[in-house]
Amino acid sequence: MKTLHRRALLGAGVAIALTGCASPQVQDYAQEAPKLDLRSFFNGSLSAKGMFTDRSGRVVKRFTVRMDARWDGDTGVLDEHFQYSDGSTQRRVWRLRALGQGRFSGTADDVVGDAGGESAGNALRWNYTLALPVDGRVWHVALDDWMFLIDAHTILNRSALSKFGLHLGDVILVITKD
Template identity: 45%
Template sequence: MKILLGLMFSLMIFGCSSQSLDDYANSSPAFDVESYFKGPLQAQGIVMDRGGKVTRRFTVEMLGTWKDGQGKLEEWFIFDDGEKTTRTWKITKLSNGHYAGTAGDVVGSAVGESNGFALHWDYQLDLPVDGKEVRVTFDDWLYQVDNNVVINRSFISKWGFRVGEVILVITKK
């Protein structure tokens, strides 16, 4: 019985496939990060716990500027409990669809890559929780639906275990 349970567990673990940017190669519209994140944008989102329960809702006003491969994305968050926060990303376009980004609460540098209509970011973030900062990892996927809409799905993990998720719909103003 133990062997059967072990085999079933192994199949569940290894049978799950994760997405890759190559899954979106040659898809359209091609995600033009500089063009999309230029000018005013707005977003609505939810934060979910590891069980999928919505724990917070929020809106974001954004303003993006770009010059010579250097971008700045300012974000102003308002949460359903009245909390207000800001984040300013500084983004550098590298070669072949690669990007690097920094922000005040991002640990080190975020690394990103786009392919087809998708953009993938990986980074660590110091997240305020109950008066303390908790370092978590974001596995951030953005999908450009059309010229005016991007859907952002972020998986949040701590020590390799998923602890939450953020879903955000970003629209051009």
């Protein structure tokens, strides 16, 4: 009887541990307000401030972004101009497509393949692979990119970067409508 009791407790503990490791899904935020309408928020001029932290949480680089966004029906363009704290600059032009039912796809020159996005409530989750230059080489890094609409003018964005399943760091970004 004692062995059966131990096995039941062990099984319950494993189930709880596995549940605790489950990552959030965008549908978890379906009832949250205000509702994020990607085409409405990312339309016109926007600006952002952010930072990249390594896996230990140390700030590696800070940056600002100027964005110009426009939509024509279900097709959008998000033109981003980055200015980094080390003086370097970067431009990324996203070509976006609304697929219906809260789903989106996107491409950019430094994105490997297509980015896939899903929106529900105040949240949007993107998953994609970024070709990231590091010390003269290009690494293909997976991004799990979450955006949360805080109010009509503000989105908080957190992106977790990983390679081979290992967490490399995070990008934290505040996006505001101008």
